[in-house]
Amino acid sequence: MPETKNAQLGQPEDVLEAKLATRTLSLNLGPSHPASHGTVLFHIELDGEVITKLDPEIGFLHRGFEKSCENSTWTQCLPYTDRLNYVSAMCNNFGFLTAVEKLAGIEIPDRAKYIRTIGAELHRICDHLTCVGAMAMELGGFTPFLYAVEARDLLWDRVAELTGARLTTTYGRIGGVNRDLPEGWVQKVKDTLKRVAELRDDIDALLTHNRIFLERTRGTGKMSAEDAINYGFTGPVLRASGVDYDVRKAHPYWVYDRIDFDVPLGSEGDNYDRYCVRIEEMKQSERIILQCFEQMEPGPILVDDWRFVLPPKNEVYSTIEGLIAHFKIVMEGVKIPAGTVYSYTESPNGELGWYLVSDGSGRPYKVHCRAPGIPLLGGLEHMVVGSLLPDLIPTFDLINMIGGEVEQ
């Protein structure tokens, strides 16, 4: 027989004072649940409506990302990185390529750096829109979700014009990017960003001062700055706790040191702050993209080094050097010098780190992806224990765990 709560608390079983005997209830939420996205199974222990224990079980989407990478060439790894975070694939593409270039000691051309920044920031807006929209939907507000999806689709259309694909972009090559901006694309993006800003302000107006939304998010899922650091949190969730750590500011890569932007910080570390940080980051991303358009100049988009980059087709067909370089890259893969590297960039959800080991052959020896969602999911129990079951939903939504990268 389960021990009753009164007996546990040592309370008198007096007739007048006696409380109803209770015991904890275990509840499985997921892996597919209408109020959560991603395939996570939560094993929850409930005392009444209060969570006493939470154990997320992941792995339903595991598809052997690292093992697959170890058995393919460096270039072939690139499409796998799209699938890690399918909402913001370009951040992952470029993060991986930056790590490979750091290992190989390649400095990419300026124009490629600007194009990477623009692509990553476009996808950062997409990711934040998805997070905010999906959270609003799961809290019962369907309208903001539709606004967010409309804005996201507009951006994805621009991404499709740039890369040829809406989701799995595989854009970028070792040493740069694989094509230049299309004709008239810059103006289209500027117009799109105006419309996205309108839609974002609509979402903002619907949610930020909405009383139901405030009561669901304010004060729930709190995380202090010390705990957030100790749990290895990064990205908007860490910044909502008031810790000023953004890889783009702390360790600038690409062209972030030439661009004027702010890093929004929260103060309470609750869900409302996380939401506000994401809304504010979308505005900053827009600023960054517009500044990139101002600053960028025509020039090469790939390094001119045939050890890493496919030679132009007319060289392949007319010179023996071009043909050999082409053959070596296609048949053996790009040879990356032996060594190890830990490289990190700021993806929409936090620090995206890559620990790469090369043995000097055309295939990686080890590819480790430090997905920002894994520590966030690890700290979820700390955030929700002691709060009500419905608080789990906004907390889980706002850490924005992406199944693709957490389960790899």
Added chain:
Amino acid sequence: MSEAVVRRIAERFGEKVLRTFSERGDDGIYVAREDLVEIARFCHDDEEADLKMPVTLTCVDYLGEEPRFELVYVLYSVRKKHRIQIRVRVSEEDPVVPSLTPIYRGLDYWERYVWDMYGIRFTDRLKPLKRLWMWEGFEGHPLRKDFPLRGRKGQLPELDIQDIYRGPGPGPTSRPASRAAEPRPSQLPIVK
């Protein structure tokens, strides 16, 4: 900046720091697993080091070398903006390492990842050591270099469920071969 921290740790611990390295902007130390907890605690508590954030933990399988595995801890200081790596070599015969979760709670999932993928055990953890991605009962550790790419190891066994619509389950005594011999409805010949 991070070189200064590496020097400080190396001076403080002397012999216990086996080797320091600086490669492509990554600085770090090699330590023995017996000294790992002590050094990690120093990294966390020391004012100068201030490495409060556990960024990641991973493992590399150098098959053919001795010791075979190399654990890589990446630690970061948000205040001082430097990061160092702590690397620990672990042999195949005795793959046990003391856990750092009492110091860095964020390493919980990474230790589960290393156990799941490389089969390295962590002792004195705050929470039980479970697999992260594969299911309990899976045989082997997939990221070891001697694990086949297309292995059919550790298939999920069918549960012995008796009471649902599709009828009696296979039970623990039945063989997969005999089950395969029975035609499923979709395999039955179509009678015209």
